[in-house]
Amino acid sequence: MKWKPYAQSHLTIHEQIVDWIKSRIEQGHWAVGSKLPTQRQLAAQFNVNRSTVQLALDDLKADGLIEARMGSGVYVANNSWNMLLNRTRPNWQRHIESSIHKPNLDTIQIINEYEQMEDIIRLGTGELSPDLLPTKQLEQSLQEISLESKAIGYSAPQGSFKLRQLLSEYLKKRGIQTAPENIMIVSGALQALHLIALGLLERESFVFQEQPSYLNSVLPFQSAGMRMVSVTRDAKLLTTLKTLKRKRQSIFYCVPSLNNPTGQSWSVKEMQDIYHACKELQIPIIEDDVYHELRFQDSSPAMKSFDTFGQVLYIGSVSKTLSPGLRIGWVVAPSPVIERLADIKMQTDYGSSAFSQEIVTHWLASGLYEKHLIDLRDQLKRRASLVEELLEKHFSRIATWKKSEGGFYIWLRFNEPIVNKELFLALLNRKVLINPGYIYDASDLHHVRLSYCYASVDEIQVGLQNVLDTIRHQE
Amino acid sequence: MKWKPYAQSHLTIHEQIVDWIKSRIEQGHWAVGSKLPTQRQLAAQFNVNRSTVQLALDDLKADGLIEARMGSGVYVANNSWNMLLNRTRPNWQRHIESSIHKPNLDTIQIINEYEQMEDIIRLGTGELSPDLLPTKQLEQSLQEISLESKAIGYSAPQGSFKLRQLLSEYLKKRGIQTAPENIMIVSGALQALHLIALGLLERESFVFQEQPSYLNSVLPFQSAGMRMVSVTRDAKLLTTLKTLKRKRQSIFYCVPSLNNPTGQSWSVKEMQDIYHACKELQIPIIEDDVYHELRFQDSSPAMKSFDTFGQVLYIGSVSKTLSPGLRIGWVVAPSPVIERLADIKMQTDYGSSAFSQEIVTHWLASGLYEKHLIDLRDQLKRRASLVEELLEKHFSRIATWKKSEGGFYIWLRFNEPIVNKELFLALLNRKVLINPGYIYDASDLHHVRLSYCYASVDEIQVGLQNVLDTIRHQE
Incomplete structure (x- = not known):
């Protein structure tokens, strides 16, 4: 490069x-x-x-x-x-x-840099591999798009109305009743978090999250001066929230479906408990729901689907399913929130790419999107099984994991606390890139976020062999 | 909507x-x-x-x-x-x-909202009218783009290498010697300012600017906690900068070519004076150069063209020339700056639309872009002349203005301080939307940013007649 x-x-x-x-x-x-x-x-x-x-x-x-x-x-x-x-x-x-913004963690910066290189085996990448992307179909769809001059000018603050209309229909299948006025188009889920941080929270606010958390690897709230508070779903949760909530403005962040990095999902009961606890305490919830379409079995409902109080800020995206290069996601929220976030978006980037919005509109309206999802789930499931076989064969004595329910990741837990920066760098030397658990929870030296969505199964095999060799070498 | x-x-x-x-x-x-x-x-x-x-x-x-x-x-x-x-x-x-971010000014929010409506005459809009956008050609070009799977994944932190390579060639014509490594793709010039605010300045830093200023209408620095300081290009400037610079970290923002909102440009001598003054004091300069391709006559050089010290952060964009809906701009800056801004961009939106980047790449590589510019300048010049005729006929007794040198705007100065919010709202009642001077300089009640790039000349005629009627009515 x-x-x-x-x-x-x-x-x-x-x-x-x-x-x-x-x-x-x-x-x-x-x-x-x-x-x-x-x-x-x-x-x-x-x-x-x-x-x-x-x-x-x-x-x-x-x-x-x-x-x-x-x-x-x-x-x-x-x-x-x-x-x-x-x-x-x-x-x-x-x-x-x-200056104001925090730099990315050193490990993340290295990951971002090395992900651009050619001959690296990427064992942790959270993005579809080139051969899982519907590139040809996307190219084809470019030819079917007819542009209107109005659509390629500056965007309406909330984004394309046509797209929001289609999304309000699409979201019904997820049990979410909403209207185009309550949807806002963003440049991916991460931008939604950035806008929420700037537009809805005062500095020093508490952001509740479970550990490990995706947020620790991207810092949208931390950079805006918020404080991250780890919580666990147990009997003490309500008391914890109640005590802390009294002190400061708060928000609860969660990925109930196919969590990043663990791949695990909450039960309906767990969702309801959190929802009601937060409602009781008037703590808004951010439901990050970008992976749900990749569940191998029937999807559990979204938390937003039982939210009749405007308690949940719901985030979706096509980055994990169609193409990250589109940079298209959405937020569903009560009107005052949407208007506020849209106002800030107009001050920071004047809206998302109209061309990307047209493409997503086309894919939703034509049914191409849902057809593609069926195929994609199949392929991911196949990959997950093959990788699980590899793990069974080579890792069962030194690590544990749960069978994947969908999405991209297996949260591989080593019995010994060996996943440190040294291991990360040693593997980099062998041209193997891992996402170590410590970027999602600084105190975690046991886990690796193993991804079966990017590298080929052959590459994963080579990569895992390198992991084993490196671990043995370090012992 | x-x-x-x-x-x-x-x-x-x-x-x-x-x-x-x-x-x-x-x-x-x-x-x-x-x-x-x-x-x-x-x-x-x-x-x-x-x-x-x-x-x-x-x-x-x-x-x-x-x-x-x-x-x-x-x-x-x-x-x-x-x-x-x-x-x-x-x-x-x-x-x-x-929360942290400032809301848009009330007048700006109204403008953003009413710009989405159908039957409004937009006298101040800073965007090409639908009939000046090369919509058909853009649609055509979609068919010529062949996508690569790698290109539609998550972007490299600095954006498409191919596009940056083309830009480094394109910028040579502007006298700017740079390399792809020193270019970063952003989602429009405004995002560049937002990233600079977050990534290069401490809170309470001084941002020097001339009045009136585009920045007062979008608040990227103000929302991040910086302080705006008005300066004038006169004998006292150096002393002012020197005194204030000692107190705090500072940066100098300017639009030397076809200023927004005034439409005026600095002479080469003026550019050099500011450049040397800032260099002397180690004050970085932001050169916002998004309008220069729309000069009717030969372009004056960019300030960046005589910057051999990495003093100038240069910003360009296709929003004013090709389509705002693409959301593609660029920053040229020294490596540490580019790396920092790219790192923050990865934390806020994970890069700009790959599809938009492909389109701009195609337009630059094929020569379509420069051909389009020739045509666009002609059309804008014709519009400017017609509007100047209208002004000559109807406004010469109550207002003054300078002949347009290019771009979108005529900075119309009324002899009396009549351009207040009352006038703005009264015109809105008549479905005429103006950009009053006070959104660019809170103390200015004399000016209107009259734009000849959006409304048709006929609409402008009707709109201006409404302005005259409203003023008479208020007297």
Whole structure:
């Protein structure tokens, strides 16, 4: 993805690298005093031997442009270059460090980066593999879409009316009675959480969630200054909520159907208990329901389906089912909430892609979407079974798991607390990328979110073998 | 866009309205104690006479579901309904009022709402009219796009590499030397500002801007807790910047080419002065350059073109030129900035629509985009001339303006301070929507942002006649 030397250039590879690094420094992309990537990283980026990188760096050192610091790496040189430029640049690092939003966890940043690389086995990725995406059908559907000029201008604050109308019909099958006015289109479920954080909660609010939680891996509430509070579904829950609720504004976040990362679902009784507890205490609920269409068996109802009080903010999306690249999701909520979130969306990105909305409209209206879901569930189920066989064969003595009920994930629990950052990095060295449990619950060193939706079963087999080898090696 | 009674229903119009309002209350969309829209608003929404609405409301009052309060409107009744429900609902209003993000200005909310209606003359809209959008060509281009499965999964943090590569070529024509690594795709320029606010500035930072300013109408920095500081390009500017910069972290926002709302551009000398002043003081600059392709004459350079220090964060977009519905823009900036903004984008919406990115890629790669721009500039120029003729004829005694150099707007200055909210609302009553100067500068009661890009010249003529009539009427 990044710059590489060109084989066709009139310059040697090593000269091209020197020129490129110079231009990075010259144009201010690599600031004075900043650290260069390691030789290993540069060699990987350029797709060359380390010795070629070494050669280029030596040249640059001789020119006084960079300098090695004992045991700490190579830096853009301070003095010479500074003199040459006769200026200092904006101190971006200070800007970044003092700004509002939290950075992604280091492990997440690495995952985001390595997921873009070609030859990595992705054991934890929460996205459909290219061969599960209906790419050809999507391409075909592009030809069937007729655009209206009105539709490709700035969007109405809540998004396409046609799409919201179709969604209000579609949601009836999920037991949810709503109207287009109470639906808002968002750019995926994560944006819905971001808008809720900005538009409905004061700083320091409590966000209740079970552990492990998807929210710990994305920080939409944490970055907005909210406090995450872990709760468990037990006899003490009501008391806990009651005590804390008195102190601060609160909201309850949950994924009752096919939880991320555990893959587990609540029973109807459990849903009702939480719903009534929250209603009693006037704590709004966020029901994140992006996986339910991927249940292998009949779906349990949505919590929203027994909500006649406007207690539940319901979130859906096509990212897990049709294509994440569409960036289309929706929120169902009472009018004041929808109007508020729509108002903020108009201030942050002026609405979601009209083209993506047209595509989803077409897929819902034509029935293509539901037909695709049937096929997709079958394929995911097949993959889940095969991976479960692999686990049975190779992991039953060192780990436990529950049979998948649908969705993407198996929440693999190792008997020993071995899933730490060291293991994560060691596997990365073997080009195997895992989603360790600690990104969903910082104190968890037992779990891995194993995903059967992205890598092929063959790749998963190789990846799991690497996991076993690495664990043995570390013992 | 909202619910309306159906002519084909077996219920009378008035019964349908009663049922609909009941369901709003029952489902919690209209909370107990909340105020109903006015009769006028309801009649407009339902497209019926006020008397029909009155009839329906009388029925609901008789049922005890709503109650009139002296001189203040009609409310969802407290007691009877409350007893019936036996519960209170989440207090959304309290949630909204105590939350982080600022609401849009009231006038902006009204504009956003009325822009969705059919029979409104929009004199201020900053978007291409349906007949200036290349809708048919866009539809055609959908058929030429071949999708790759990889491209419709979750996006790389910075967006499509192919698109960034094309943009780095395209930007050369604007004098900007950059590389795909230093470009990030965003969902429009506004999102870029939102990400900069969250990712590069601490709360209470100073954001320098000239008055009037587009930023006052969208609040991306204000909502994140930054302080807006007005500056003027004069002899005292450097001192002002120097004094304030010492106190807090700062950034300078500007639209040097075809400013929004004034339509004016800076001279090269002015750009250089600001650039050097900011460089001297290490104040980063945001150059919002979304209009430059619409200059009727040769474009002046971008400030970014003489930035060899990574001082300028450059923002571009296709929203003003190709289609706002694509929601595609870009930021060019030093690596640490791009990486930071991309990281936050991954936390807020996981990237921009892959489909929109594919479309823009196709338009840039095929040359369609630049061909379209030539045609678009011609048409805008023709519209501008016609509107200037109208102004010459009818407004020269009460207002002044500068001849348009391109883009969308004429910044019309009335000799008297008459452009207040009263005028805005009076015109709305006549179904004419203006963008009053006070949304760009709260103290300005002289200006209107007159746009020749949306309404037809005939509509503009009618709209302007209404403006004249209303002003005369108010005198």
